[in-house]
Amino acid sequence: MxxxxxxxxxxxxxxxxxxxxxxxxxxxxxxxxxxxxxxxxxxxxxxxxxxxxxxxxxxxxxxxxxxxxxxxxxxxxxxxxxxxxxxxxxxxxxxxxxxxxxxxxxxxxxxxxxxxxxxGDARSFLRQAIAELSEEFGIQVNAAFEHEFTDLGNTAPTQPFSLQAHRALEPIGSESMAALAEMGAQPENWLPEYAPNQFELTVSPAPALTAADRAVLVRDTVAAVFAGHDREVTFTPVPIAGDGGSGVHVHFGLNDLDGETLVFDADRPGRISVKAAKFAAGIVKYAPSLTAIFAPLVVSYQRLRPHNWSTAASFLGLQNREALLRIVPTNEIGGADPRPQLHFEFRGGDIGANPYLLLGILLKAGMEGLRQDLEPAEVVVGDPDAAVSAEGQLPTSLREAIDRLESDDVVREWFHPELLATYLAVKRAEIAEFGDLEPSQQCAAYRKFY
The missing domain is CATH 3.10.20.70 (Glutamine synthetase, N-terminal domain)
Structure with missing residues (x-):
């Protein structure tokens, strides 16, 4: 009541x-x-x-x-x-x-x-991380979540990025974008993606808490519009075993409290400032311990594989879509200023990750990079295989990811003991229910839930 x-x-x-x-x-x-x-x-x-x-x-x-x-x-x-x-x-x-x-x-x-x-509240977890970042470091974050998803109502083959694929799903795309615009979520792009019957929806950046709210709106709104047309959609990381995966990519920039960028430095590798590179170093360092949070489903590990247009290792990459953390290229057509545009994209997340926890752990890890005065993250160009150490490899199963999370004393301190204990219990129950299934069975199970 x-x-x-x-x-x-x-x-x-x-x-x-x-x-x-x-x-x-x-x-x-x-x-x-x-x-x-x-x-x-x-x-x-x-x-x-x-x-x-x-x-x-x-x-x-x-x-x-x-x-x-x-x-x-x-x-x-x-x-x-x-x-x-x-x-x-x-x-x-x-x-x-x-x-x-x-x-x-x-x-x-x-x-x-x-x-x-x-x-135990994930939204409060993010709110606290935002306040901590502002009060301790004078930094504020704007962010945006990109969602990929698969239309299950079409069995015909589709051409990636094609007008044909776009038209075949109308009016679902138009109606999804209109509903999100009506809700102030500022949708930007709707596009057919590379995998069969896969689509992507992007929105404009917003302050961190609003960005996570918008992530919830996107997934629920798209699902509702599909249902309104008696069409099924899934956001699961891998809908069909062996096919391409769907991620939730998080774009974010670092600004001072007046809104000026803290990322851009034209004289440094990748044009990434020392402060931003130290922030990135924290994410790169702690990502293997955080994989159970950002890739939290048994099926997530069918997606996090080398050479899968996803990511399997923790490194900062330039013009590399297999980097866990990517420096996003700027648009300088017509003399556009790159300074306010330059930002990071975190590519490891998927639909199983609570958006507030996902963004919150990125802020927490970045702050550790600043607190510990880590060496600025190396900007990896080209093939990362020779540049990434064994410590930088991400876990290859949810069971391994949970072990990494539990064994990291720094990361455990970010969470209240009851929140962490509950999370681990949920994940262990999930492993017991789905961990021994064949890959195709795992995919089929998670299609129902996401």
Whole structure:
């Protein structure tokens, strides 16, 4: 139930901007993203939503795995209570999902019953990392998530990047982009990708917390539009064993608190400044220990392989799409200034990664590069095989990735013990359920969940 409003509360017609103001009888979904990167929450009638509204939540919900069951052996049982506390600044509304009524979504933080942040909340984890980066280093981050996904409703072969493939899926592409634009997610590109019936959607960069909110909107909106056309879509890392994979790439830049870039230095390798290269060094150093967070599914490791247009090793690369961390080329046509454009792309993530944890661990790892005053990351040009040490190789299975995560004292300290224990229990249960399946069976299982 919602909290009881006081006489000082404002109703929804006063606290929401006109562009996202719900109409009479509409529902408002208070959304959170769990450790398996599924969007969960509760809906309330718009008329009953007040500035003091929160709804009940349960700590054990943190342990829901990809197949929808609460995992055994987590630190939580049927006792305990939390609240979902709406962040009204995040509110968005769409009227453009086929066959669905208008819906307002408000991203919410999982908090204790006194309103303080709860240590198991992924959105609060990112929020804390953002504050830490700003207060300790004077750095703010703009980011954007790129999502790849596969149309399961077309069995005919498609040509990569073709107009034919684009038209074959219409109006799903147009409607997805329109709905995201209506929600202020600033979609940029919709394109047929290289793998069979694969597509990609990109959005504009935004402040870090908003960028992670937009990542949730993209995956849920695209899935809803597909469903509105009775068409199936999957974001799973590898939909068909042996075929190309789908990733979630994270673009991010580093700015000072006035918004000026901290990345660009024309006189250094890759034009990457010393500070940015040290930040990158932290990501490169700790990525093998973080693989269980950014590639968290059993099937993820069918994608993270050498020479697979993915990545299997942790290094900073220039013009190399198998780099875990890539320096993104700038557009200088017509004399455009490269300085504000230059940024990084993290290519290891996939749909199983909670967007808030994914971006949060990148910020945490980058800060370690600065704290430890690591040597600036080497900019690898060309074939990385000779340049990457054995320590830089990523784990080749989820089981190995979990072991790396547990054995890294620095990384473990980033997480509250109950958050980490729950995450590890969820992943171990996943390994027990799917780890011994044949690759094709793993792909089939995860197609249902993502």
């Amino acid at each position: 919602s909290t009881e409003p006081t006489s000082a509360d404002l109703d929804c017609h006063e606290w929401l901007h006109e562009s996202v103001r719900p109409g009479p009888g509409e529902l408002v979904f208070l959304a959170t993203s769990d450790l398996s990167a599924h969007t969960r929450g509760r809906a309330v009638r718009a008329e009953s939503l007040k500035t003091s509204t929160s709804v009940g939540w349960v700590p054990a919900n943190l342990g829901i795995g990809p197949s929808g069951h609460i995992t055994d052996d987590i630190p939580f049982d049927s006792s305990g209570d939390l609240r979902l506390l709406p962040d009204f600044d995040s509110a968005v509304r769409t009227t453009l999902i086929p066959g669905q009524p208008p819906l307002t979504i408000v991203f919410s933080d999982q908090v204790n019953t006194d309103g303080t942040p709860w240590h």
